Amino acid sequence: MVNFNGDLISEKKVQLSSENRGFKYGDAIFETIKVHHHKIIFWEDHYFRLMASMRMLRMKIPMQFTLEFLEQEILKTVAVQNASPSFRVRLNVFRKDGGLYTPKTNKIDYLIDVKANTYQTKESYSVDVYKDFYSYSGLLSTIKTNNRMINTLASIYAQENDLDNCVLINEKKGVVEVTNANIFILKGSVVKTPALTEGCIKGVVRKKVIEMIAKNPAYTLEETTISPFEIQKADEVFVTNAIMGVQPITNYKKKTFKSDFSKKISKSLQVLEVTSV
Structure with missing residues (x-):
């Protein structure tokens, strides 16, 4: 069952027209959200x-799109799924339909x-650079729009290699970033992550990890x-998103990384997930 504008319906009965703007122009955005127990x-982030x-x-933005309203709609949709302790939600x-590049209306559907x-976190995780196309810098790239072509092509490249x-x-x-997550590198006591001006997604877990590290006087x-x-020169590399949390990278080209710091960050994040309101 999915939730289409507040109505719970079977996935097979969802009807999006040929004029759907998400389909025709990528005129859509999304949030990938973890629901646990x-x-x-x-949620606030x-x-x-x-x-x-x-x-x-x-x-x-519809008047009813309050924090409480959307929270209720998400939990309502989770409640009718098969039993599972943890869910991946895409909002x-x-x-709304209509128009060419210029829409007929700015009203929305959801x-x-x-x-x-x-x-599950992987013990071995290998990455390399995707060079065929660029992910362009700028604030528009920080938004999770439905235009994910470079992510798709890079994922195919990863699979092929x-x-x-x-x-x-x-x-x-x-x-x-990587195809589905923000990236952090550790060298000595300095932790670096690409600035938003580089074009990375303004990740929710990225924000939480930055806050945690900023509070630790042992790291910059x-x-x-x-x-x-x-x-290649880093001591550790890890990636983050709302679903995987923290995933250490173990291999990049011919370099092998440790994951001690990454695992500590992962445990701290898990505690934060439990205690967050």
Whole structure:
């Protein structure tokens, strides 16, 4: 069952027209959200990011789109799924049908799709740089729009080359992120992650990890430009998103990494998930 504009219906009965703007123009945004034991993890952060994205894309935010309303709609959809302790929720918002590049209206529809979350942290995780196309820098790239072509192509490249993921780079040859997550590198006591101006997604878990590291006097956190060469020179590398939490990278090209720091961050994040409201 999915939730389409508040109605719970079978996935097979969802009818999106040929004029759907998400389909025709990628005129849509989404949030990928973790729900564990009927609790939405970091819900406020997801909600405010969604609102900021809708405003940036000139979508009309419905009056009923309050924090409480959308929380209720997500949990209502989770409640009718098969039993599972953890769920992966995709909340998709798209402009209503009509128009060419210029829409007929800025009003929106929404769809909530729920699947069991089966992700488990991998002991071995290999990545390399995807060089065929660039992920362009700029604020628009920080929004989770439905235009995910480079992510799709990089994922196919990873599959074809027996990799777990690929590092995306921007037009300045700077590291942006991996196909589905933000990236962090540790060298000595300095932790670096690409700045938002590099074009990376404004990740919810990225924000939480930055806050945790900033509170630890033993480490210095830098949001900055990172070259692919710096990854090879790092002591540790890890990636983060709402579903996987923290996933250590163990192999990059011919370099093998430790994961001690990554595992500590992962445990701290798990505690934060439990205690977050």
